[in-house]
Amino acid sequence: MKAFAQLIETVRATPSSSGKVAALADYFCRAEPADAAWALALLNRRRSRQLVEPALLRLWAAEAAAIPLWLIDECHQVAGDLGETLALILPPVAGLNTAPRVPVGESSPDPQGPCPPAHGGSAESALSLRQLIENRLLPLSGLDTAAQHDLVLATWAELGTRQRLLWNRLLTGTFRIGVSRAMLARALARQTSIDPAILEYRMMSGWEPRAEDFRRLVSPETTLDDAARPYPFHPLAEPDEAASAQPPAPDCQVEWDWIGQRLQVIRRRGHTILWSEPKGILTDALPGLAQAASLLPDGTVLEGVLSPRHGGGGPAEPPASASPLLRELARRRTATHPLLFIARDLLESRGVDWRIRPLTKRREELERLFGSTVSAWGDAQRQSQKRSFEQGELFENSAIFSRSRANCTRTPNPSRPPPCPLQLSTLVPVAGSEWSAMRLESVCPPGAAGLLFRRLDSVYGGCRREDAWQRVPLSRAKSSADTAR
Amino acid sequence: MARALITHAHSDHARPGSQAYLCAEPGAGLLAARLGGKANITGIAYGQTVSMDGVRVSFHPAGHVLGSAQIRIEHHGEVWVVSGDYKLDADPTCCPFEPIRCHTFVSESTFGLPLFHWPPTTEVVADLHAWWIANQHAGRTSVIFAYAFGKTQRLLAHLDTSIGPVLVHEAAHRLLACYRAAGVPLPPVAPATDENIRRIAGRGLVIASPTSDPSALLNLSGPPSTAFVSGWMLLRKMQRDRGVGRGVGRGFVLSDHADWTGLVTAIGASGANLVLTTHGYAEPLARYLRENGRPAEVLPTHRG
Numbered sequence: 001m002k003a004f005a006q007l008i009e010t011v012r013a014t015p016s017s018s019g020k021v022a023a024l025a026d027y028f029c030r031a032e033p034a035d036a037a038w039a040l041a042l043l044n045r046r047r048s049r050q051l052v053e054p055a056l057l058r059l060w061a062a063e064a065a066a067i068p069l070w071l072i073d074e075c076h077q078v079a080g081d082l083g084e085t086l087a088l089i090l091p092p093v094a095g096l097n098t099a100p101r102v103p104v105g106e107s108s109p110d111p112q113g114p115c116p117p118a119h120g121g122s123a124e125s126a127l128s129l130r131q132l133i134e135n136r137l138l139p140l141s142g143l144d145t146a147a148q149h150d151l152v153l154a155t156w157a158e159l160g161t162r163q164r165l166l167w168n169r170l171l172t173g174t175f176r177i178g179v180s181r182a183m184l185a186r187a188l189a190r191q192t193s194i195d196p197a198i199l200e201y202r203m204m205s206g207w208e209p210r211a212e213d214f215r216r217l218v219s220p221e222t223t224l225d226d227a228a229r230p231y232p233f234h235p236l237a238e239p240d241e242a243a244s245a246q247p248p249a250p251d252c253q254v255e256w257d258w259i260g261q262r263l264q265v266i267r268r269r270g271h272t273i274l275w276s277e278p279k280g281i282l283t284d285a286l287p288g289l290a291q292a293a294s295l296l297p298d299g300t301v302l303e304g305v306l307s308p309r310h311g312g313g314g315p316a317e318p319p320a321s322a323s324p325l326l327r328e329l330a331r332r333r334t335a336t337h338p339l340l341f342i343a344r345d346l347l348e349s350r351g352v353d354w355r356i357r358p359l360t361k362r363r364e365e366l367e368r369l370f371g372s373t374v375s376a377w378g379d380a381q382r383q384s385q386k387r388s389f390e391q392g393e394l395f396e397n398s399a400i401f402s403r404s405r406a407n408c409t410r411t412p413n414p415s416r417p418p419p420c421p422l423q424l425s426t427l428v429p430v431a432g433s434e435w436s437a438m439r440l441e442s443v444c445p446p447g448a449a450g451l452l453f454r455r456l457d458s459v460y461g462g463c464r465r466e467d468a469w470q471r472v473p474l475s476r477a478k479s480s481a482d483t484a485r
Numbered sequence: 486m487a488r489a490l491i492t493h494a495h496s497d498h499a500r501p502g503s504q505a506y507l508c509a510e511p512g513a514g515l516l517a518a519r520l521g522g523k524a525n526i527t528g529i530a531y532g533q534t535v536s537m538d539g540v541r542v543s544f545h546p547a548g549h550v551l552g553s554a555q556i557r558i559e560h561h562g563e564v565w566v567v568s569g570d571y572k573l574d575a576d577p578t579c580c581p582f583e584p585i586r587c588h589t590f591v592s593e594s595t596f597g598l599p600l601f602h603w604p605p606t607t608e609v610v611a612d613l614h615a616w617w618i619a620n621q622h623a624g625r626t627s628v629i630f631a632y633a634f635g636k637t638q639r640l641l642a643h644l645d646t647s648i649g650p651v652l653v654h655e656a657a658h659r660l661l662a663c664y665r666a667a668g669v670p671l672p673p674v675a676p677a678t679d680e681n682i683r684r685i686a687g688r689g690l691v692i693a694s695p696t697s698d699p700s701a702l703l704n705l706s707g708p709p710s711t712a713f714v715s716g717w718m719l720l721r722k723m724q725r726d727r728g729v730g731r732g733v734g735r736g737f738v739l740s741d742h743a744d745w746t747g748l749v750t751a752i753g754a755s756g757a758n759l760v761l762t763t764h765g766y767a768e769p770l771a772r773y774l775r776e777n778g779r780p781a782e783v784l785p786t787h788r789g
Contacts, residue, residue: 012721013729013736067599068776074769075600080722088600088719091746161604 001127003027004039005162008177017183024179024187035129037214040188043179044203050173051140052148054082057171061086064153083168087161127158133209137170181280192218201229204280230264230275231301231347231355234461239450239471251456253359254428256448257471258342260307265289265341265422267296268351276306289341289421295376296422299351300369303460304343304425307447343370344425344452345460355460362460370424377420450474490542492569493553494519495634507535509544511580512552514663515634531580547571548582549741550635551664557585566755567591572740573747574606577642578635578669584754591784592752593742594762596716597770601744603716609739610643616712616735617648617690626682626706627690630697631714633657635741637692638664640714641671650689652677657692682706716740752779 007027011020024043028036062069067089076085127136136155140148152171159167169175185200192199199218207213239257263282266273272294274282283290286306296302346366347355354362428451450473458467489503494516499506506526508516513528520526529535531554534543544554549570556567566587573582613629620627631637637657644651651674653661658676665671675681677691685691686706693702695713702709711734717723718736729736743751748770752760761784762771774781 013724013734015731015734065599068773071599071769071773074766075598078598078722078766079600079720084721085600088602091602161602 001035001129001132001163001166002160003031004035004129005160005166007039008166009162011177011179020179021183021187021190024184025190028188029191032128032130033211033214037209037211038129038133040184040203040214040217041209042175043177043184044181050171051137052152052171054172056145056149057086057152057168058082060149060152061090061156064156065089065091083172083174084165086168087164090156090161090164127155127163132167133170136167140171188218192220194218194220197229197232228266228268228271228273230266230273231303232461233262233264233277233303234345234467234469235463236262237469237471239473252453253363253456255344255425255452255454256428256445257450257452258305258307258425258447259449260305260342260447263304263306263341264347265293265296265300265302265304265343267293267298267300270298272296282306286339289339292373292377292421293341295373295380296369297350297372299348301346301348302341302343302366302422303345303347304341307340307342340421340423342423342425347460356462358457358459359454360456367424370422373422374420377422444474448474488537490556491516492547492556492567493550495550495570498569507542509546509552509554511667512550512554514666515552515660518660518663519634531583545585546580546583548573548576548579551579551638551667551669553579555583555585557587563588565589565591566757568593568751570595570742571747571751572743573750574603576639576741578638578664578671582751584751586756588757589759589761590752590755590757591761591763592748592770593764594748594767594770595742595765596740596744597748597762597766599745601716601719602746603719603740603744604738606643606739609737613712613714613737614645614648616710620710621649621688623710624687624707626686626688626702626709628702628709628711629690629692629714629737630695630711631692633694634660636714636739638669638671639739639741640692641674642669644672644690646672646674648690650675650685651692652681652685652689653692654694654697656694679705710734712737714739716742716744 004027007023010023014020014023027039031039058069058072061067062072072085072089075089076082079085079088132155136151140151143151155167156164166175181200181203182196185196185203188194188199189196202217207217261276261279264273264275266275272283272290274286274290274293276282289306343366345359346362346369347353349365349369354365450471453470453472455466461467486503488505488507489499491499491506491508491512493499494508494512496519499508499516499519501520501524504525506516506520506524508526508528510528510530513526516526516528517524529544531544531546534541536542539560541559543557545557545566547553547555547569549572553569553571555569555571558565558567564587566585566589568591570593571582575581617627629640631640633654633656637653638660641651641653641661651672653674653676655676655678658674661671661674677693682689682691682702682705691702691709713724713727713729713735714737715723715727716738718727718729719738724730724736727736752774758780760771760774760779760781762768762774762781763784764786767783767786771781771783
């Protein structure tokens with residue numbers, strides 16, 4: 001607990017991220033797994049909710065410190081933060097007025113009782129982070145106000161100023177710290193010599209702040225879930241406003257530059273993972289897409305963009321200049337519409353890393369894969385429609401039937417399957433004559449922001465100049481086509 | 486002024502231009518150094534009384550910096566004490582604060598809010614030593630920003646100079662002679678000249694003025710680890726203002742002023758039936774005192 005409060009202080013005061021990582025690594029190296037598990041949960045932005053009203057804390061602190069409320073408010077104004085104000089105004093441990101409101105023995109704040117609070121306690125607390133959270137913080141939600149009062153004051157009485165600040169933040173659900181998941185992974189990697197990417201992936205999968213889960217998290221054993229880890233995304237350059245107004249070089253692949261979340265579709269050992277940057281795993285959030293992706297052969301990783309379903313009756317993105325209300329309505333509309341994954345690269349096929357092969361080869365393989373997957377999708381859809389129709393006959397008056405009928409009325413031709421949520425990024429032809437004849441603006445699909453140029457011999461994730469992606473925003477691309485004409 | 490009574494030699498308490506200055510004896514050398522050689526300064530020993538036009542004046546230790554004094558003024562049995570700046574915490578560079586009974590007590594209130602409770606000095610100094618050693622392991626020069634008069638010398642008195650070489654800002658270095666002349670034992674240290682900084686780069690500690698530019702040090706010693714030493718460092722808001730977490734790496738809480746408990750204790754010990762609060766959080770301190778049965782008013786700080 002003391003070590004964790006100290007860590008927070010150090011991380012806050014250290015400007016460099018390498019310094020922060022060193023402090024984190026040092027903490028995780030020394031901490032007990034049970035404490036480290038909670039520390040990781042807190043640092044990894046698992047927010048605690050507000051367990052005690054800030055207004056009540058203010059009253060209790062006034063009582064414990066024997067200070068009038070107006071003076072607390074003066075202090076709050078100067079310090080600018082209630083949690084910090086209350087941590088500071090409470091006098092050193094011995095001077096605290098912690099008379100319990102609940103007669104001792106009537107109600108025990110901690111049913112397990114491994115760590116009874118010491119009233120008016122000794123100089124420094126020996127509470128561990130786990131004890132603070134499991135024996136003090138979490139039980140609060142089940143207590144009445146009087147019992148909460150006693151537990152909060154008893155805990156204040158045991159803590160130093162820094163620890164009180166942490167405790168206050170946990171109480172009010174306002175604990176925040178500028179540490180990224182990548183930094184945590186780097187810190188843990190120092191201790192465990194496991195690839196930070198694997199650690200980051202494990203951190204995003206399901207785990208609970210328990211000692212055994214923490215041990216599993218940093219275990220050197222590569223378990224099945226590590227097989228689902230993504231590749232680092234290729235660096236995405238800013239749109240190049242100053243791109244030369246020339247037709248693209250003939251050794252470039254040109255495609256639409258989509259607006260949306262970057263995503264990797266990972267299919268390994270019978271599992272499907274949708275990994276996005278920076279949101280992490282989205283598999284559960286996108287069931288339709290995950291279902292379609294499960295048709296991909298094992299040992300496949302695709303890279304692309306998650307984009308709202310445009311065209312085919314889908315709503316177009318309103319311009320940035322549209323009123324917030326309009327944009328919000330559009331957002332809600334797209335939220336109810338399924339999302340599309342537009343695949344633009346292939347990183348792994350048949351279990352082999354394809355990233356260092358030239359783009360032309362990757363594209364060929366990607367197109368081959370898509371041919372078989374999309375037809376598999378069509379078959380699966382026709383099958384499932386047939387099934388639901390049969391079910392509808394069986395349960396004529398059931399809710400299932402009325403829902404499926406409602407779906408049918410919306411689909412003009414029920415025998416035609418809906419478009420596959422996996423789409424192949426369409427190429428824009430680059431031959432000189434076609435380029436100049438094209439009116440880019442009229443053929444640009446909604447949701448595309450411009451053009452993406454990649455050299456045919458470029459490798460994925462490479463850092464040579466010829467590997468760089470060039471993004472040309474639409475207005476510039478249009479004028480480039482105009483110039484050519 | 487024809488005659489100025491000076492509590493201590495900080496520039497907001499001792500301005501040039503008066504015909505005669507009266508101060509506590511241990512601070513006379515410092516006052517001369519601060520005001521320039523021509524000032525007419527008389528130092529009188531702590532506790533010694535001088536009479537002026539029927540007013541009895543004496544100086545008593547305030548524990549703020551070397552030579553700092555509370556000035557006791559007595560006229561027809563009515564006693565006022567003007568405390569100047571004071572602190573109750575132990576300080577090896579000056580005499581400890583001495584409570585004086587009086588009718589009216591003029592108190593500073595720089596830290597006159599119950600936010601301010603100073604951590605024990607030994608704890609702060611231990612943290613500072615640990616920070617210095619960690620910087621040495623990282624091959625970085627340690628730079629502390631601290632006021633040239635008072636804070637720098639107090640730090641010097643506390644520092645364990647066996648850890649590594651220490652340099653002090655040249656303005657502070659000039660005052661060391663006054664301290665040594667007054668019998669304050671301070672370790673031998675060199676001034677922070679460019680050449681000296683280069684010599685101690687990566688292992689030494691430099692006590693710099695709060696106004697000095699850390700980027701100047703960059704060329705001399707490589708990127709330094711920096712820290713700010715002040716009572717204000719208790720507040721995160723003040724730490725942010727001072728650049729903690731960006732340029733400045735650390736804030737150490739060490740003040741030459743009384744904290745909340747110190748102020749309330751000193752005021753209580755004065756037994757005064759009127760307290761005049763000034764400079765700082767005078768308003769809330771006065772209101773708190775009134776609500777606790779001690780008449781108190783705000784004395785507006787006069788800045789000229």
